[in-house]
């Protein structure tokens with residue numbers, strides 16, 4: 001039996017005269033999965049897994065991860081090639097557990113026309129008119145949250161605050177839904193299972209996540225049906241809210257109830273840990289670079305001085321936060337919330353003299369360009385001003401690229417800028433655990449939740 005598996009494995013790897021990229025496939029099935037996960041958990045995926053292989057084999061190399069032969073590609077040209085050929089040569093490829101928990105109807109599982117249609121609905125709510133309406137709502141949510149939680153304590157977990165706020169911003173501000181207390185923790189149980197091992201037994205991460213997913217489904221079914229009834233009985237919904245647009249599409253028969261539910265869950269997942277990590281690392285960088293903090297604070301004091309006390313920010317104000325956005329972009333360059341993502345070849349692909357066989361996985365990485373001095377001078381130095389110069393296309397990819405470029409990047413930007421504005425103008429703050437480790441599982445997070453000491457600034 002073992003011999004048969006071995007022979008099959010050999011046959012699969014070296015079948016024909018086509019030239020596969022160099023690299024080690026490791027053991028049958030397991031391949032190099034253990035090395036990959038070990039370096040990922042220690043947040044050393046680039047240093048311990050990718051970089052040594054790039055040094056040995058070049059920017060494109062093969063490996064085997066979780067049973068799948070995989071090509072890891074690095075560099076702006078490879079990013080452009082694979083990301084822009086979505087649907088033509090590759091399609092996105094998520095682990096089974098992610099698909100089970102997000103649902104087969106979410107945008108991440110859609111291809112071609114169905115994908116374009118869903119993106120259009122989401123993009124309309126995040127276009128210029130949508131953003132204009134979102135700004136005061138985000139301002140209200142941030143201020144309410146800070147007043148309620150930060151004014152009464154002097155030690156705060158920055159990461160958890162950012163998560164709670166991001167959740168409210170997606171559900172309340174973007175979608176226009178209200179939620180019961182406890183909903184966030186139910187959603188978080190789902191998210192904990194998104195990358196869990198695909199084994200479900202009582203008490204396992206996956207089984208807890210599946211149970212939470214059923215609870216969310218039941219809750220959302222009720223909300224969707226109530227909204228539909230209201231709208232069908234003539235109560236006009238606010239079409240600027242994403243949830244109303246979803247339900248309108250349902251009434252017109254363009255999307256199904258399952259599609260609405262799966263995409264609400266997906267949006268929460270897509271926004272949650274990513275935005276919170278970007279916020280946390282931006283604050284960490286500010287703490288480590290007081291000169292940057294000083295410049296950033298000047299920008300916000302200046303914006304604040306032009307507004308009446310208590311008056312909300314406008315979209316115009318956020319456009320003035322140029323330096324703040326450079327700081328956030330530089331933090332996401334050094335600490336990308338998403339290290340890359342998997343694609344699957346849907347045809348044999350010829351690239352750079354190599355063949356990537358149909359069915360193989362392709363992993364593009366942010367690190368492959370973000371840490372490369374070909375694109376970023378002194379790549380390990382924190383230098384927000386580097387973003388004053390144009391960045392080569394497909395070299396800076398915290399939000400991905402091509403047809404699947406992050407649909408929520410403008411919302412993430414607003415969330416980050418507005419949160420920073422209210423924190424730096426209202427509070428004195430400092431990191432309580434400056435040497436805190438970053439762990440990845442597989443998304444990165446500060447291992448102690450980034451505790452900070454806060455106190456209200458005297459006005």
Ligand code: HEM
Pocket residue numbers: 092107108119170174266267268270271272274275278337338341342397398399400401403404405406407408409411412
């Ligand atoms: C700093 C925060 C964020 C980062 C770094 C980020 C990053 C990314 C990346 C890298 C992708 C592409 C994944 C791939 O190519 O497979 C993506 C896709 C996506 N993101 Fe974000 N994201 C962020 C925030 C958000 C927010 C706030 C939302 C919306 C509420 C959102 C919604 C989406 C959606 C819907 C997709 C799938 C797009 C598609 O398949 O067409 N993201 N994001």
